[in-house]
Amino acid sequence: MLFKKDFKKKSIIVLTILSCYFGYSQNAIEVYGIVQDKSEYPVPYANISFTNKYKGTMTNEDGAFLLEIFKSELNDSLEVSCMGYEPTKVKISDYLNQPDKIIRLKESIVELDEIKILSPIEYVTSALKNLKNTTVSKTHQLTLLYRRASSEEGKARFFVEHYMKILDRGPSVKDITSIEVLEARKSADYRFFKKKEFRHSVVPMTIRNPIRQHLPMKKIIWKKIGDTSYENEDVVIIQGIPPNGAHKFMSNSAPFKIYIGVDTFSIYRIENKSNNSLYVYKKNKDGKLYLAYHSRQWTSQEKISAELQGRLGKGVNKIQATYKHEVFVLDIETDRKRMRVRHNELAPTTDMADLKVPYKADFWANFVAPPDTNYFKGIKAELESNFGVPLETQFLHSNK
Structure with a gap:
């Protein structure tokens, strides 16, 4: 009473x-x-x-x-x-x-002083050695918005989005520490090819980052391919090409680029051709770098049954499946007393779309998120128009 x-x-x-x-x-x-x-x-x-x-x-x-x-x-x-x-x-x-x-x-004009020029491998080696000094390398909490979209033969088939937190120690360490999904929403699943990851997609985001791996420095072919700048610091663009069998997380001969500050040896950006991935870093209030944005895209030709091949009217028994990921880091917390991440034991072993998280329409209606790109706007519009079901209805019925 x-x-x-x-x-x-x-x-x-x-x-x-x-x-x-x-x-x-x-x-x-x-x-x-x-x-x-x-x-x-x-x-x-x-x-x-x-x-x-x-x-x-x-x-x-x-x-x-x-x-x-x-x-x-x-x-x-x-x-x-x-x-x-x-x-x-x-x-x-x-x-x-x-x-x-x-x-x-206004575009910046870069003319590097020849005295500063080092060999490509010297830049990369110095940058990796200085990760603990140039990045947030102690345990910190990152608040993320993680989007993933699936399409087949160029048509949208599935969409999932997580508002989540992770504990990390930065790019000097291979793995993240904890994962908590706070809010989630997903569309109805219209995929023919239902690719399941054996872990949350945030895990490969970290372990497939070239600078978080133990790079076989002497096996990789390093080359300086350009100059640019960031916040008034000259930056060199170094390309690495791994030979056959150089690393289990690197496709043979697929190049990756590392953008390195000439004066500080800070790593500001990474582009990896092997999984079409991008990592962009920004500075916190102490001038230390942390991951601010990530995207990657996986595309493959997948086999389908003879029955589905006939139903789709295809001349071959394969369809093109594409998975696109986009991650915005919304906040960083470095004070351990204020970190709040309740690790989800299933997250390291479960596809993000299969984690059971209730859908809260009020949260997403009031959530101030980074704007959808034209790509994700198209995905959401197609999921409604192609199947005739409003996206909000899909969210309500697919997240129970």
């Missing part, structure tokens, strides 16, 4: 929570925009951060960004930096008054 005194106390608590929520929503402002170069092409993976504050986001592959600010922050400035461009700054109130909501970046 709930007595009046207890009811009064609980009512005060509820009213306090609601007043805080509505106060927050009234003071919060969503800031959307596009980052472009002078030719009006979108600039992907640009870092958007507040001046003198640890807060911000990153543009998606279409150059779009979305972040939430408070009215008290209108006089602050946004700093925008990206590989190959000069850093720029814009006052938030001035930006919001712009009619086009576009931030334009």
Whole structure:
């Protein structure tokens, strides 16, 4: 039985929570925009951060960004930096008054001092040795938005999205420590070829990162293939080509690129051809780098039954299956006292789509997420139009 005194106390608590929520929503402002170069092409993976504050986001592959600010922050400035461009700054109130909501970046011109030039393997060796100094290498908590989409023969078949946390010690260590999925949603599964991973997709994200592996340095063919810059530091682009059997996580002769700062030996970006993956790093408030964005895409020709081949009217018994992953790191916590990750024991051994997480429509309706890229917009639209079922209905019935 709930007595009046207890009811009064609980009512005060509820009213306090609601007043805080509505106060927050009234003071919060969503800031959307596009980052472009002078030719009006979108600039992907640009870092958007507040001046003198640890807060911000990153543009998606279409150059779009979305972040939430408070009215008290209108006089602050946004700093925008990206590989190959000069850093720029814009006052938030001035930006919001712009009619086009576009931030334009100027390309940087790099002319490396020949005295600084080292051999390609020296750059890579120095960068790997300095990982503990240049990156967040102590245990830290990352809050992620993980998206994965599946298509067959170019048509959308499945979509799954996780809001989650992990514990990590940075790229100087191979594996992550803990995984917790806080919120999830997935579409109906229309796939013919149901590829199942034997672990959450965040695990291969880490172990297939070239700098998290023990690279066979002397076996790989290293070559400097370009110059660029990041936040006023000259950057060299080093390509590595692994020979046959060089490493179990590397496709033979599939090149990968590492973007290395000339002065600090910081690794700002990695591109791996073997699984079409990208890793983009950004600095925390202490100037240490951590993973901010990741994407990868797997495509394969998969066998189908004779019955399905006839039903699809195909001349061959194979279909093209594609899995695309996209990960945004939304927040980082380095204070161990404030880290809260309840490890899900099934996550390291279960496909992310098979983890049982209740769907909460209210959470996703109020979640301020990075904008969907055109690719994921297309996936969601196709899942509705191709099968005639609203995506919200699919979410409600597929996440029970």
